[in-house]
Amino acid sequence: MTVDVLSSIKGAQPSEAVSKLFDVIKNAHPTNNNAFNANNNAMSLNDLREDIVIESSPLEKQIIKENFPSEKNGFLVVSKVIEE
Amino acid sequence: MDSQIHKIHQQLVNKEITCTQLVNDKLGLLKQNTHNTVNSLLDTLALDLAKKVDQKIANGETIGLLEGIPFGIKDVYMVQGTITTASSNLLKNYKSAYTATAIQKLLDAGAIPLVKENCDSFGHGSSSENTIFGAVKNAINPELVAGGSSGGSAVNVAKDYTVFSIGGDTGGSVRQPAGYNTIYGLKPTYGRISRYGLMAYASSTDCVGPIAKSIEDIRIVLNTISGKDVKDQTTYASAEIEQSSILNIEHIKTIGYFKNFVESDAIAPEIKAAFLNTIEKIKAKGIAVKALDFFESNTLVSTYYTLAMAETASNLSRLDGINYGERVEAENLKETYSVTRSENLSEETKRRIVGGNQVLSQGFSDEIYLKGLALRDEISKNFENDFNEVDIILSPVTPNTPPKIGDSLKDPHAMYLSDAYTVGFSLGQLPTLTVPQGTATGLQISAAKNNDELVLKFANFLKDTL
Numbered sequence: 001m002t003v004d005v006l007s008s009i010k011g012a013q014p015s016e017a018v019s020k021l022f023d024v025i026k027n028a029h030p031t032n033n034n035a036f037n038a039n040n041n042a043m044s045l046n047d048l049r050e051d052i053v054i055e056s057s058p059l060e061k062q063i064i065k066e067n068f069p070s071e072k073n074g075f076l077v078v079s080k081v082i083e084e
Numbered sequence: 085m086d087s088q089i090h091k092i093h094q095q096l097v098n099k100e101i102t103c104t105q106l107v108n109d110k111l112g113l114l115k116q117n118t119h120n121t122v123n124s125l126l127d128t129l130a131l132d133l134a135k136k137v138d139q140k141i142a143n144g145e146t147i148g149l150l151e152g153i154p155f156g157i158k159d160v161y162m163v164q165g166t167i168t169t170a171s172s173n174l175l176k177n178y179k180s181a182y183t184a185t186a187i188q189k190l191l192d193a194g195a196i197p198l199v200k201e202n203c204d205s206f207g208h209g210s211s212s213e214n215t216i217f218g219a220v221k222n223a224i225n226p227e228l229v230a231g232g233s234s235g236g237s238a239v240n241v242a243k244d245y246t247v248f249s250i251g252g253d254t255g256g257s258v259r260q261p262a263g264y265n266t267i268y269g270l271k272p273t274y275g276r277i278s279r280y281g282l283m284a285y286a287s288s289t290d291c292v293g294p295i296a297k298s299i300e301d302i303r304i305v306l307n308t309i310s311g312k313d314v315k316d317q318t319t320y321a322s323a324e325i326e327q328s329s330i331l332n333i334e335h336i337k338t339i340g341y342f343k344n345f346v347e348s349d350a351i352a353p354e355i356k357a358a359f360l361n362t363i364e365k366i367k368a369k370g371i372a373v374k375a376l377d378f379f380e381s382n383t384l385v386s387t388y389y390t391l392a393m394a395e396t397a398s399n400l401s402r403l404d405g406i407n408y409g410e411r412v413e414a415e416n417l418k419e420t421y422s423v424t425r426s427e428n429l430s431e432e433t434k435r436r437i438v439g440g441n442q443v444l445s446q447g448f449s450d451e452i453y454l455k456g457l458a459l460r461d462e463i464s465k466n467f468e469n470d471f472n473e474v475d476i477i478l479s480p481v482t483p484n485t486p487p488k489i490g491d492s493l494k495d496p497h498a499m500y501l502s503d504a505y506t507v508g509f510s511l512g513q514l515p516t517l518t519v520p521q522g523t524a525t526g527l528q529i530s531a532a533k534n535n536d537e538l539v540l541k542f543a544n545f546l547k548d549t550l
Contacts, residue, residue, distance in 0.1 A: 024386035
């Protein structure tokens, strides 16, 4: 798949500036190739937030609707669904 | 400089100034300013809040230390009902539906938000030129860049348009503009402050960071916005840093610096000389100094950008103009995504998204992304070992002085390399503070994870020593 499709950006191309960064990584020799993120940000199962639905406030709902790029009778209008 | 927060608090309590007058004065300065620091002013909200503070004082009620203190917000934080653009065309009319935790804590403490501040779009940049609001101009020399990505925030603080500002630091975006504008800027330990309501760039290094003119003001704001938050499960509970606990450095016996940072060909001779001179002054105070080995700048920058691009490609995939944003209609849904993103994202943002999708794609992920993660592990391990030997690591903030406006956009690779001294500490998730001393673009003070207090302590020592 080409990068423009992968990125959902029409006409996108890989850049030389970024390729130079990747070349450095390709040529690097880490001593441990079994990466297992030392910056351990995993959560303890004993410390998870409550699994409950929190209703948005009326103001929050109103602003979300104001942000609709296209709206009809209070509903979000989207383009025709992909036909493939 | 002494604490602006304490000074203004006293002036308010003694009725030497009114909060309304203070807020009006700052709004006036922001409106007139020619440094392109403002994306939008929060004038109605600010003046309403100021009136309430004045009423409280008039009624003889006690006010908190931050009550009535005007501050700025990088335009990547949600504040309910305000336009939050991330300095991008895609979100130029986007209204926040909720408020970021860090900002809510400041509002709860009574601080007054004045302005949403200009920055590089989605934090993508080191110069605050990648913005639809015009390049932010340096506070000291307006022909130079302000640094980035929190350039507007740094300039507002440096010019006294805000008392403090809340920036965001992913790879140096608070520390580098703080250095370029000679003020203080802190990237706290990752997880100390909730990221909830901060538009995600690279989630594993994104940090909320206060920018101010004194160590004391950094301490006050840090204490106010730190803490565990169920809405960001990477946060942890931290103890308040007392004012008295950062005044003496009895526990700091040894500091280190990275040899290759100062031996690099890329460092400007005046920054190198000033840094080494600082090291001598510290030694003269009886503190041992160790020269440490570290990764080459190229490796640090490439590791950081590889991982940050992968994360931003994922985080920004939601920006498709369907539920919000500037949608460009096309013949079908897929084309609508593609054209909306192509026309509304900046060249730098597109470059990073494309790079991120490249490294995450089949065939590249093992060769680049997983190797990048392995390198990050090694960098973190290196820090762990270093902090067994030294209490503090001191480094320059940047290899060079700020470039002229326009130069960074011509050479993105050179801009990436200019982050060589800041990105390593981001990958290590370490607390790191820029202080406006020691070199033309300041110094960075870093300590082991969760040791933000030690960083502030050493900053006080440098303030008295240099």
